[in-house]
Amino acid sequence: MIKVSILYPSKPGSRFDVAYYVGVHMPMAVRLLGAALKDVSVEIGIGSAVPGEPAPFAAIAGFTCESVEAFTGAFTPVAGQLQGDIPNYTDIAPVIQISELKEI
């Protein structure tokens, strides 16, 4: 299984609308990616290793799929719709990570 993570690095002065992201954008992503999506996670940053310091990332979304090809096949047709929605909740340019999931 692979996981595509979309990480939004915290930046001073940037905006991130958690309510819109959790309530509108991510449900839209789940709906549009459909059956290719085996699991989804949404993390909203609340802290770092140092108490009182901001979280390194405002948010991290995780999309788990069988393979990179399964993700790409589902994502490519809806990429414009999903990426076009980003300005509705943030001005942060996300970092994209593709990982292999390992069992422990």
Add this chain to the structure above:
Amino acid sequence: MIKVSILYPSKPGSRFDVAYYVGVHMPMAVRLLGAALKDVSVEIGIGSAVPGEPAPFAAIAGFTCESVEAFTGAFTPVAGQLQGDIPNYTDIAPVIQISELKEI
């Protein structure tokens, strides 16, 4: 639920021993954190948004707990043992993210 993510940013020339990390370090972390750990995930970076470019992170570990206090209570007594093991698999200084998990 909260998730503590340990992210290892990819750096040119750095080393990351995936076999040790997946086979030794993470099982040790799971054993030491014990019942406070509700879920664990290990992601090994394989790519980014641009084909052929390296993954932004060599690895990302995720520890899910009921609360920050539950994680801290389990982690603090074993922090020395876990952090002391880091040089055995990498010379990358990890980034620590504490997040609130949201249901979609």
